[in-house]
Amino acid sequence: MSLHPGLLQVTERIRRRSAARRARYLSRLASAPGATRRSELSCTNLAHAFAASPSADRILIKEQRRPNLGIVTAYNDMLSAHQPLRDYPEWIKEAAREAGATAQVAGGVPAMCDGVTQGQPGMELSLFSRDVIAMSTAIALTHNMFDAALYLGVCDKIVPGLMIGALRFGHLPAVFVPAGPMPSGMPNEEKSKVRQRYAAGEIGKDVLLEAESRAYHAAGTCTFYGTANSNQMLMEVMGLHLPGAAFVPPGTPLRHALTLAAGRRAAELALAPEGARGVGHMIDERSIVNALVGLLATGGSTNHTLHLVAIAHAAGIEIDWDDFDDLSRVVPLLARVYPNGSADVNQFHAAGGMAFLIRELRDAGLLHDDVATIAGVGLDAYTKAPALDASGRLVWVDAPGHSLDGDILRPADDPFSADGGLRVLKGRLGRSVIKVSAVKPEHRLVEAPVRVFGDQAEVQAAAKRGELDRDVIVVVRFQGPRANGMPELHKLTPTLANLQDKGFKVALVTDGRMSGASGKVPAAIHVTPEAACDGPIARLRDGDVVRLDAVAGVLDLVGAEDFETRAPAETNLETNEWGLGRELFGVFRRVAAGAEAGGSVFGFED
Structure with missing residues (x-):
């Protein structure tokens, strides 16, 4: 063919x-x-x-x-x-x-x-x-x-x-x-539900550890x-x-x-x-x-x-x-x-x-x-x-002439979706990627006020206080390669999923990474330029309205006419520079390329 x-x-x-x-x-x-x-x-x-x-x-x-x-x-x-x-x-x-x-x-x-x-x-x-x-x-x-x-x-x-x-x-x-x-151990969906229950405070750490031990065994x-x-x-x-x-x-x-x-x-x-x-x-x-x-x-x-x-x-x-x-x-x-x-x-x-x-x-x-x-x-x-x-x-x-389980694997002429479910989002906040293959169609457009955080622990704490029980786009910034090495923010998944399950419109915007297990909550990740490199995400403030449209490929502000003239936020990154060997990687943080260039420290033939 x-x-x-x-x-x-x-x-x-x-x-x-x-x-x-x-x-x-x-x-x-x-x-x-x-x-x-x-x-x-x-x-x-x-x-x-x-x-x-x-x-x-x-x-x-x-x-x-x-x-x-x-x-x-x-x-x-x-x-x-x-x-x-x-x-x-x-x-x-x-x-x-x-x-x-x-x-x-x-x-x-x-x-x-x-x-x-x-x-x-x-x-x-x-x-x-x-x-x-x-x-x-x-x-x-x-x-x-x-x-x-x-x-x-x-x-x-x-x-x-x-x-x-x-x-x-x-x-x-x-x-x-x-x-x-x-x-195969504990089914992955069951494991995910246990994590959400723990994030909601419904079960203790002992129950969570037992579940995780059944999954990874x-x-x-x-x-x-x-x-x-x-x-x-x-x-x-x-x-x-x-x-x-x-x-x-x-x-x-x-x-x-x-x-x-x-x-x-x-x-x-x-x-x-x-x-x-x-x-x-x-x-x-x-x-x-x-x-x-x-x-x-x-x-x-x-x-x-x-x-x-x-x-x-x-x-x-x-x-x-x-x-x-x-x-x-x-x-x-x-x-x-x-x-x-x-x-x-x-x-x-x-x-x-x-x-x-x-x-x-x-x-x-x-x-x-x-x-x-x-x-x-x-x-x-x-x-x-x-x-x-x-x-x-x-x-x-x-290989078998047909899929042996059509709920898992399908032929090209009868796919689960006509597209691969990965989109680039563009707008006044820069460029980012979003994986929508696990996001239901009704969750792929979110327009809501933002709440800005400096790390995922702050998000978890705010959620426990009930401060995120509303339509909200959670922004976690200063998480890119130059800021702190671009860690995964996988711990946010159960917290944000719980908010979505309550019926709220929820999304994540970050210059950090999620996991290979990115799930059902829409997440505009790898935002570039990152906040530490004077990226537009550094000028966001609590209450700004952001539109995330995974179908149209848009990540943009609604209003905020003064946005381009705002001074970018600053943050103290010293706590990310020491401890558990992080001090050995200062040169990496200083020279790392942006996310779209792979976050690499190698220039090769550039």
């Missing part, structure tokens, strides 16, 4: 916009040092690098005739999503030896959990951890010992950080290796469709996973087989012809557009309006929020997974999962099928699902 005109238009616009930057990027890849084959390392360099290797591996590394694979891992055993990665390096080394290659753990990267740091000072390091992970990846690979790399990571900032690092070593083949989701990724699982979807639709690897549970024979196969595939890619194997050549504007389409078709995390921008920039490709918005108007919503529905990712996977989704989008002309992937050229391999045959051998089988 021919490609959708809207897809072609956005792709061509990105290609033209990025031409000069992309050319510089590819030129630098062409001049990358040839020492990845270890030929330029001195004897001392090389001896250091294989000193601790098993004798058989040492011989192969010394002879420099077979590929040596670098493993970059985000393993730690506090994060449920990353705990399964503990054994992966040994499995990959085993697979590499079977393929006549060697593998070494090149380095580790930090992996913090937004679920643990929500509402805590540590959340102010969360977005910046993405760029730290990219730098840690560079440190791991800068030893110039490797012919390909495998990236072991799952959650929110980890995969984007690994991607940015991988693309700066774009002359190397890259295989991303996921861990899979934990078993085993090794593996959280089962709601937040940023972590959006990451896995993106890696698959971009062709960086083995087909169907995203949502296979950990601790299963199939997951073990897929991990071994990833090691073997990395060795094969390392032997591919020069220029055809590097991830920097593989990922181009078509791959990035496919990622945008996958995000929109599944109602994925709003955090990727930051991360995909930063990832694209790392490959010399320039995208902006208008690209998200224009694609959202032509990409249908094919999946309903919490918070956009009641199902979790295990149920999505059982309904047909990624293989069904990719086939439907491709056949509808909404994915570029001529892209390079680690499985070869084109997406045909990604329309099949992995399985073990009767002998235990890894095979791939065709």
Whole structure:
């Protein structure tokens, strides 16, 4: 089927916009040092690098005739999503030896959990951890010992950080290796209701903790469709996973087989012809557009309006929020997974999962099928699902011809919605994004007086005092990258949802982030310019009337003729500069780009 005109238009616009930057990027890849084959390392360099290797591996590394694979891992055993990665390096080394290659753990990267740091000072390091992970990846690979790399990571900032690092070593083949989701626990909608009851003071902390423990109860990724699982979807639709690897549970024979196969595939890619194997050549504007389409078709995390921008920039490709918005108007919503529905990712996977989704989008002309992937050229391999045959051998089988649960996953000709549910809002307050796929149509237009706050704790306190029991647009500002690192404001969700459930018109406007679990309350997030950079949001006052129209794409003031001449509010940010390591990130806060530029501290070719 021919490609959708809207897809072609956005792709061509990105290609033209990025031409000069992309050319510089590819030129630098062409001049990358040839020492990845270890030929330029001195004897001392090389001896250091294989000193601790098993004798058989040492011989192969010394002879420099077979590929040596670098493993970059985000393993730690506090994060449920990353705990399964503990054994992966040994499995990959085993697979590499079977393929006549060697593998070494090149380095580790930090992996913090937004679920643990929500509402805590540590959340102010969360977005910046993405760029730290990219730098840690560079440190791991800068030893110039490797012919390909495998990236072991799952959650929110980890995969984007690994991607940015991988693309700066774009002359190397890259295989991303996921861990899979934990078993389904307490249903996500039930968990959400418990949180709302706690926010309303109806239950105690003991009841809340018991509910949370039933929701998060085993090794593996959280089962709601937040940023972590959006990451896995993106890696698959971009062709960086083995087909169907995203949502296979950990601790299963199939997951073990897929991990071994990833090691073997990395060795094969390392032997591919020069220029055809590097991830920097593989990922181009078509791959990035496919990622945008996958995000929109599944109602994925709003955090990727930051991360995909930063990832694209790392490959010399320039995208902006208008690209998200224009694609959202032509990409249908094919999946309903919490918070956009009641199902979790295990149920999505059982309904047909990624293989069904990719086939439907491709056949509808909404994915570029001529892209390079680690499985070869084109997406045909990604329309099949992995399985073990009767002998235990890894095979791939065709996706089901129809969705196995129409309440979770639908074909492109019968979508849940004709659009992807992501909008750019524009007006006198700047630019922002809003995810409406989980917002009921009757809540998508809110015009109300604002109440301005400096952090989410102030909002919660005001709500408990009954001061927000009215139609209100809650403004939480000085939450952008330059102010305090742009933490997620996920703790606002139960409070605002309770107000909405009382029948009030409620919305949120902020220069901060919500979560990948952004839900049913309309939220204009990532407002840029941010308040700390003299953004218009800094001139708002209590009682100003704001109109948020997610259908028309408007975030604007009603009246307030003196608005442009007002002095911007100021705030004391010293309390955000110290404690729990925040003092180490002052340089990040000073140079971070705005939200639409990905909130990154990297300039690249700018």
